[in-house]
Amino acid sequence: QSKYFIRKHVKKLNTPFPFAWNKEKQEFYITEIQIAWEDWFVEHGHVDWSELPPEASHFSFKKNKVIRLFKNRVLEFEHELKAWLDISDNYYFDEQYHIEK
Numbered sequence: 764q765s766k767y768f769i770r771k772h773v774k775k776l777n778t779p780f781p782f783a784w785n786k787e788k789q790e791f792y793i794t795e796i797q798i799a800w801e802d803w804f805v806e807h808g809h810v811d812w813s814e815l816p817p818e819a820s821h822f823s824f825k826k827n828k829v830i831r832l833f834k835n836r837v838l839e840f841e842h843e844l845k846a847w848l849d850i851s852d853n854y855y856f857d858e859q860y861h862i863e864k
Contacts (some may be wrong), residue, residue, distance in 0.1 A: 789827040801825055802861075810862050816840050818847070825860035831858070 783792045790811040791797040804824045814818065819840065829840040831847055837854050838847040 808862075812863075812864055816847075820864050821861040822864075823861050825857075830856070832860065 781793055781796060784790075791800065801824055804830045808820045808824060810845050814830075815822070815829050817832050819829045820832050822828070823830055831838040831840065833847075835851075836849055837851045837856050840846075841848050841855070
């Protein structure tokens with residue numbers, strides 16, 4: 764079913780790069796591939812916390828974000844800045860899409 768799914772969408776989208784990654788949004792360009800990856804990660808994924816900042820409390824597999832819940836704020840680790848940014852006003856923290864440390 765997975766191979767069929769991929770072939771179907773590659774043909775439908777007429778792209779030679781079905782697994783192209785959108786670095787800015789931290790997700791696959793093709794929505795169906797992103798959804799399939801999220802489903803796979805729920806069942807088989809593993810977070811190596813040693814590779815993440817020690818203050819990290821959660822990993823969002825939906826948006827591939829490293830999250831820190833601090834008091835009543837939601838902070839995201841920005842790798843390029845090597846800093847925690849407050850995203851509380853623009854981020855809905857849904858526990859079902861996060862893995863807790």
